[in-house]
Amino acid sequence: MKPLFLLLVAFLLAFLSQKLFLGQYGFPLSGRIAMCAMLFFTAIGHFAFTKGMTMMIPGNLPFKKEMVYLTGALEVFLGIGLLFEPTRNYAAWALLLFFILMLPANIYSSLKHIDYQKGTLDGPGPNYLWFRIPLQLFFMAWVYWFSIQY
Template sequence: MKPLFVLIGVFIISLFVTRYATGTYNFALSGSIAMAAMLVFTTIGHFAFPKGMALMVPNFVPFKTGMVYLTGLLELAFAIGLLLKDWRIDTAWALLVFLAIMLPANIKTALQHIDYQKGTFDGPGPKYLWFRIPLQLFFMAWVYFFCIAL
């Protein structure tokens, strides 16, 4: 839920800043800035909660903690790429693939009641999927609309 608030909040602020700075609203830039900010926010979780996030990684994936750090660095790279006009579209396509690949980790988290912040198995459980899957699809639609289509 917090990443959604970051995304929407930064988008609204960016819209007004770009309007003030350029005289017009720049939806593509504001959407890209907002997604970049959200990715930086989620990157922090990879480094603040590596133990719990390693529980989210599917069992067949080796070096789970290393993968948590690697995906955190990838999210940071995506954030930077979305802010570079010449890289925005390619970065957005790669981010769409990344978000699709990450969905099974979110499903595993719900099914196994993982609380990634505490590194325990007392999280919200499968009911979380009713929010998380549509949220992931919303993030993907956001990337496509603001970073590719506009």
């Protein structure tokens, strides 16, 4: 819920700031700035809640901690990539793939009741997927609309 709230607030602030400072509304840029801000926020979780995030990776895959750090760094770099014209489309398509690839980890963590912030097995469980999967699709639509469609 926090990432969605941040995304919407950042969009509103970017939208209004462009009108105030540039004299015009910048709908697509506001969407990309908001997604970048949200990705920065979610990337913090990869570094602040590493133990819980490693628990979200299914199976006996090696280098779980490194994968958590790498995906956090990817969120930062892809978010920045959305802001620049030469990299915008590449970053957007990479983010769409990233969101798709992260879905199994979200499903796995829900089924295993993982609370990634505490690093425990008393998380919200499968009911969380009723919110998480549509949210993931919303993020994908957002990236597509503001970064590829425009």
